Amino acid sequence: MTLHAPYDPSNIFAKILRGEIPAVKVWEDDQVLAFMDAFPQGEGHVLVISKVSTARNLLEVEPDTLATLAAAAQRTASAVVKALSPDGFSIMQFNGEAGGQTVFHLHFHIIPRWSDRPLKGHGSGGMADMDELKVTAAKIRAAL
Structure with a gap:
């Protein structure tokens, strides 16, 4: 998809x-949802989207929404x-597709990194075990 197309309400x-x-939710409020990436690039990969x-x-994106998402990304990364x-x-x-975007709803990836663990490719790793995602989400949620 190009940068200039209508929003598709059937996106995931x-x-x-x-x-x-x-979705395995980490946290949400009336404007933001943070949830575990089902196809993570590494352990603890969280997505932050606007509701x-x-x-x-x-x-x-609207400037106020961008500010809200940036604060949500910071809060989530800290946790x-x-x-x-x-x-x-x-x-x-x-x-945009050429920029690596695979879901055309603005979102931020928060990916923890370890020196001794390689990062999987964006959108190319396998689907995660949902029970493992739930355990990790609970750890992150407890740290908020």
Whole structure:
């Protein structure tokens, strides 16, 4: 998909927000949902999305929503670090298919990193075990 296309309400994140597809939630409020990536690049990979915006990418998002998402990403990253004690972390955000975006609903990836663990490719790893994701989500949630 290009950077300039209409929002597709059938994308997987829209379906998660409507409760049509399950997700392992870390936390949510009236504007933001943070949940475990079902195809993680590493242990503790969390996604942060807006519950109120249909922006597909960074160019479309409302400034207030972007500020809310940035604060949510910071809050979530802090909890990930506290819960999992990684050596570092990455925050990634992709725009357009050529930019690596695979779901066209603006989102941020929070990925804990360890010096001795390789990072899986974006969108190329296998599906995670849901029970393991639930355990990790509970650890992160407890650190909020």
